[in-house]
Amino acid sequence: MKLALIGCGRLGFSILQGLSRAGFLDVSVFDVDKSKVDKAKSLGFKPCQSSREAVEQAEAVILSVKPAVVEQACQEIRDCCIDKLLISTAAATTLSKLKSLMPQSYVVRVMPNIAVSQNSSITLLAHPPDAPEEVLEKAVNIFKLLGEVLVVDEEDLERATVISGSGPAYIAYFTEALVKAAVSIGLNEQLALKLSTLTLSGASKLLAEAGMSTREVIDAVATPGGLTAKALETLDSLKLKEGFTQAVLEAYKKLLSIRQ
Ligand SMILES: NC(=O)c1ccc[n+]([C@@H]2O[C@H](COP(=O)([O-])OP(=O)(O)OC[C@H]3O[C@@H](n4cnc5c(N)ncnc54)[C@H](OP(=O)(O)O)[C@@H]3O)[C@@H](O)[C@H]2O)c1
Structure with missing residues (x-):
């Protein structure tokens, strides 16, 4: 064709x-x-x-x-x-x-x-x-x-426009944040980027291919009272999930306002 x-x-x-x-x-x-x-x-x-x-x-x-x-x-x-x-x-x-x-x-x-x-x-x-x-x-x-x-x-x-269409930018944004955090505790940027992107693809395989739920992945890493749990508690206290939902909603509202 x-x-x-x-x-x-x-x-x-x-x-x-x-x-x-x-x-x-x-x-x-x-x-x-x-x-x-x-x-x-x-x-x-x-x-x-x-x-x-x-x-x-x-x-x-x-x-x-x-x-x-x-x-x-x-x-x-x-x-x-x-x-x-x-x-x-x-x-x-x-x-x-x-x-x-x-x-x-x-x-x-x-x-x-x-x-x-x-x-x-x-x-x-x-x-x-x-x-x-x-x-x-x-x-x-x-x-x-x-x-x-x-x-x-x-x-x-x-x-889906504001989920999977925009999605690669959200994921890159998250990766940027993880790299910034890694650099702030002393990793060099190149290694930080490698760790972040390979972790992202590994986690994505667990979710998309191994069929684990998001909760199962979280529970498999975050032992109660442990280090990951401390990081996740901090993210919750900063209302990151709510912020994310708000961001997607704003994008969707904008989409509806320009829909032709
Ligand atoms: N980027 C994404 O990740 C993504 C994802 C999903 C859907 N989309 C959608 O896909 C469309 C394209 O997005 P994009 O990000 O690729 O935009 P873009 O980078 O601006 O590409 C559009 C291209 O079309 C050219 N163009 C303008 N008028 C034209 C005409 N009459 N005939 C031929 N070419 C013309 C533009 O040239 P000038 O710049 O010189 O005007 C530009 O090179 C958008 O409607 C967007 O909503 C984009």
């Missing part, structure tokens, strides 16, 4: 990196910023001079531009995307908005995260109720090259 990518920014380029790792190079790429198209070319993808040129060569299109420019980007390709699949990565841009902009295309929404570059994204996919099965299969198969795919209703995709 031939693909087009419109918008080769932070997410778009990460998608290309993942597709390249999966050996899928049949993608025509356009971005208004020529230097980003050149970057895509250096990975072996086909550079295009316009979004129309990219779309005309493809059966399916990934639109990966900011929500504020979705409308303009759709206008540019509307009449050459007839009967083609258009997969939008844009946050807060509903299927009904996309359908109104692209009435003669099959529209689908996805919410991946930047771990697409490592083929380790969790991608949520939502579609209109009348989307043909073969169209959905195409969309799912593209994102399966980039990690795991879950087909969900649109409201869950919206919620």
Whole structure:
């Protein structure tokens, strides 16, 4: 299948990196910023001079531009995307908005995260109720090259935006905090980063692969009255969990306020 990518920014380029790792190079790429198209070319993808040129060569299109420019980007390709699949990565841009902009295309929404570059994204996919099965299969198969795919209703995709879409930044933020703490007690930064990231991937395996619950992991480490328990008690007294919930809520409120 031939693909087009419109918008080769932070997410778009990460998608290309993942597709390249999966050996899928049949993608025509356009971005208004020529230097980003050149970057895509250096990975072996086909550079295009316009979004129309990219779309005309493809059966399916990934639109990966900011929500504020979705409308303009759709206008540019509307009449050459007839009967083609258009997969939008844009946050807060509903299927009904996309359908109104692209009435003669099959529209689908996805919410991946930047771990697409490592083929380790969790991608949520939502579609209109009348989307043909073969169209959905195409969309799912593209994102399966980039990690795991879950087909969900649109409201869950919206919620997931501030969980798994934003998630890599939260995890990096947490890692930053752990590294800072490690350095403050005398570890050098390089070792602190290695300890933090490998601990993160080990803990993630316990939760995601070994099937341990979060409580089981905590209980397996934090002996009552011990050192980890002391650290966790301190985090609780600082209301870190509440702060985190508040942060996600604020992001979600913002998403709902810009939803189009
Ligand atoms: N970044 C993430 O982790 C992430 C995760 C999930 C979903 N998303 C969603 O994915 C979309 C892209 O996000 P991003 O972070 O990759 O944004 P980004 O870095 O700003 O990338 C968007 C790219 O599209 C270009 N562009 C603007 N108008 C265009 C047009 N008409 N035709 C072709 N290219 C155009 C932009 O160029 P200029 O910068 O020159 O305008 C930019 O290079 C957003 O809607 C976002 O909500 C992002």
